[in-house]
Amino acid sequence: MSPALSYAKTPDEDRRTMSVALFDNSRPKGHGPGSPAGLGPHKLRTKMLLVFGALMASYAGLAHLLNARPLTMIVLGAAFFGLGFLGVFVISGMITRPIVLLTRTVERLAGGDLKQRARVFGRDETAILARTFNGMLDGLEGSFRELENRNRVLEQDATKRTAQMDKDAAERVRVEKELRLARIEIDHLVDKRTEELARANNELHGQVLETRRSEDYLQSSLDRLERSLEGTFRAMSLTLEMRDPYMAGHQQRVSGLAVSIAQEMNLAWDKIEGLRFAGIIHDIGKIVAPAEIMVKPGKLTTSEYQLIKDHPRAGFEMVKDIAFPWPVAHIILQHHERLDGSGYPEGLIGDAILLEARILAVADVVEAICSLRPYRPALGLDKALEEIRKGRGFRYDTRVVDTCIRLFREGRFSFRKEAETPAFQ
Secondary structure: OOHHHOOOOOHHHHHHHHHHHHHHHOOOOOOOOOOHHHHOOOOHHHHHHHHHHHHHHHHHHHHHHOOOOHHHHHHHHHHHHHHHHHHHHHHHHHHHHHHHHHHHHHHHHHOOOOOOOOOOOOOOHHHHHHHHHHHHHHHHHHHHHHHHHHHHHHHHHHHHHHHHHHHHHHHHHHHHHHHHHHHHHHHHHHHHHHHHHHHHHHHHHHHHHHHHHHHHHHHHHHHHHHHHHHHHHHHHHHHHHHHOHHHOOHHHHHHHHHHHHHHHOOOOHHHHHHHHHHHHOOOHHHHHOOHHHHOOOOOOOHHHHHHHHOHHHHHHHHHOOOOOOOOHHHHHHHOOOOOEOOOOOOOOEHHHOOHHHHHHHHHHHHHHHHOOEOOEOOOOHHHHHHHHHHOEOOOEOHHHHHHHHHHHHOOOOOOOHHHHOOOOO
16 A cells, blocks of 8 residues: 555545645646746747748848839749748647647546546647646546545445444344343243242242131130140149138239239240249149148147148149249249248249249238238238338348339239138138
């Protein structure tokens, strides 16, 4: 590729390049404005003047010499006229022939043949014009060839671009087709998955309904079992009360007070439930003691008192193998323990005693003092509260005592009146 085609030119640069080339080629070598040929005797104008001057000088000389001979003057005049006509014909042919050649060259050039050149030779203005015209044609042909080459390069580039664009279009069509197929496949998968999810949702809904029915049934069964368990506990409590009429309602009232204290202390629901059931049968171990000792109006002997003190352990042994969801057996075992270790049957101290057992201990003491016993009359609520106040912090749990006293002082709990009289008289 030529240097002129090494980079793409703008249309203005093309026109500027062509103008410079034509201007440079229009100047024939050795015939610039300062050259001698520009003013030499070889121009057509100089030739015509010289011929005309020579003829006129010859005619004047001959006319002077032959002035006395008119006929001779006529003949010479006719001769000079003939020579002048011939000179004009020759000179006019010299002038018109190059112009005709130039005209024919221009006509062929107008037909698109850029290889045509004006064949005019000589050193006059017409020859200079022909050489200038030929130089212009050379410039035009060079520019045309350059434009052809550039156009060829542009056509090749356009062909490549068109091929690339066709390739890109085909690729775009292929990608669009694949995308449409992928979208159809995705829609199909989505529909299929939606149907599966709908079936799974229906199955899950059925399972949820079945689970709810099962939960309702289990809850109903649990409620029945709980009522049955509570009924069993009450039956066990009643068995003890039938042997000792002074114990009538004692365990129920202790359980009610213990539950109120636990609720006031914001204990968890499962702890409160365990405490309630343990309170209902906390003295179940007294069933092993002889009925005569339970209703004896006088002071108990040491051996009789020891039998009474064994009732927490006896109650523990009676219920320890029952799979309660709460530590009922240990609450029964520890409900006569005291913080300072003065309680029984194991003499536990402080936090070794379950919180439920500490609550049950305070409720048991308050209810026992408020109730009638075979060996003393009912001492009343004030005496009972005074007793737990004295033991606050070293025999009874501080929080439990404060909560119990607050419940009674604020009137949010009270025992029923039948607590002051035995069930059987």
